[in-house]
Amino acid sequence: MKNKLMAISATAAVSALMLAGCAAPAAEEGSGELVFDVPDVPMLEELGEPEGQVDIIAWSGFVEPAWADTFTEETGCVVNRRVAGTSDEMVQLMRTGDYDLVSASGDASLRLIVGGDVAPINRDLIPNFGDDIVPGMQGQIYDTINGNVYGVPIGRGANILQYNSEVVTETPTSWDIVWEADSPYAGQITAYDAPIYIADAAVYLMYHQPELGIQNPYALDETQLEAAVDLLKQQNGIVAEYWADPVAQITSFVGGTTVAGTSWEILRKLAADDRMQGTLPQEGSTGWADAWMISSQSDAPNCAYLWMDYTSSAEVNGAIAMNFGMAPANGAFCELNDEAAAHCEEFNALNEDYFENVWYWTTPIEQCIDGRTDVKCTSFQDWTNAWATIKG
């Protein structure tokens, strides 16, 4: 199945390239051309004495005693963790100025950077941030804004199509079974419950309606957003339920209410149900890439830098990735031992072909991040409003 998947995504990648003309992934094209009006926040020049503690906002599973305690022993910095449930919550918390670090996803990072809430990162102070960072996690928006680096990659994952193989007996090659009104599984579909899910509709439209001219699912003008919303409204007719809570998604699949829909590799594993399979269909998908970002108001920058360096090592970065269930940013982890290699294989850590067609979550903003200057793109507020209308 793996090879088939690779073949599919590779073919899809090529065809998408031909269709879209120049929709090369950010890594090659370099979204470094993007220029934003970013507040001038100074970067830490050199490391000083550790402050004794560091306050971190993180996703559940990113900061655990298993590796935080060792860090405290080595550096004297006590780690205070606060778990956040959503990107919006992370942004709100970072604005309070009470925290030093955040494990921001792509849909939060632009907002944090442009809001002046995070500071540029001095890569010289993070020796572990080296050549081992997988290529697909470099050159993302978080490290190419106006030539500055703002994030230290942690890990990434794709939003896969999960299906109950007892009902959906053939591996789906297309997302059409969750989008089209005549889907054989109408009424048993689940969809992700967040405005950012509009990008999933855009990814599908990029492939099936190239005439809309969508180059990047996070850069939608009014017409393109409308097309995506229409597709989502059509999907609403066949959706059994939307999920935002991972537990709800798992019970929905295991309880038989839904048989196909958006998922994460880790949720498929957590369901611990052999019937549940996952695939990355030909259209590609959305996904997420997380990175440590340091607060512009940090009162413990030295401990924060030490933490970013510590967690960038192959061992610790891999431990986080295995704990959370994602592809690690540090590729060297995959060569550490058999267990690590198996994890990397399962989550496609080194498989750039797999991630070639994955569009990492990015905050939609008025400035079109696909480089268009003749139109105004729709902002995340527009998406939020649109999202509420989809569910009527």
Add this chain to the structure above:
Amino acid sequence: MTAIATPPTAPSSAPAAAKSKPLSTLLYRHRWMRLVGLLSLPLTWLIGLYIVSLALLLVTAFWFIDPFTSKVIPGFTLDNFVLVFSEPAYVTTALRTLGIALAVTLLSAAFAIPLGIFMAKLASPWLRAVLAVAITLPLWAGYLVKILAMRITFTEEGFFNWVMAPFGITGPGFSLLTVVLTLTYLWFPYMALPVYTAIRQIPVNLFDASADLGARGATTIRTVVLPLLWPALLAGSVFTFSLSLGDYIVARFVGGANAQMIGSIIASNINLNPPVAAAFSVIPIAFVVIYLVVTRRTGALERM
């Protein structure tokens, strides 16, 4: 408390007493001091924390938002209200939420009245105690636990479908109906307890008199019990109605694809677009105020 403890007959002209209890005397002489002592703490709570914070939130309904950073910018615009009232999906959601709240209230009342009559007038003391515990039992469990329990009950392969399968009945799955059922399950005690208390207070001889005059059970309930019960029903309904109106977690967990409530929209906007969330929160406030005004005219609030 000091003010209450002061004997009202304390002789203000007696210097000896004034020496022994200077504070009491001071409070006795100055009425405003007594009031300040009594009310400063609750009023600080009510005005300072509750009303001011609510007002601050409502003010943002007239403010702008930076589309990039989601930061709120003070100013004055009615756009947020225009959006809330012009978007058909939002209007539908508001009406749906109102419908859900009314349905939950009616369903709770329909369960509470016969149960209350049975418990107060027919059940043995032992059974009454058991039922009283059974009614309040749901209050012991966590809110989310109860919702998840309902969720598991109503999944496709869940308990409900399993039990009903022999009869050829399929459950409602996750739908609007399930939302109403779950909310009724959550808020029923708040209706059942005032109704039960009210029925207990109805003298038994009223039932006897009604029967002596030739009324059957149903007639007695309609002409004797219900009028006496009305204030308690309204009091209970204030709880079931306003609690249902503000809920959104239930819709998220057992609502399926088309059960969005006002709270869902507020929740999805509160971080990204607080002004729209604030504008939207005016709707449930308006509903509850109207409801309270209507209820107040019946005198039900004095019985709460």
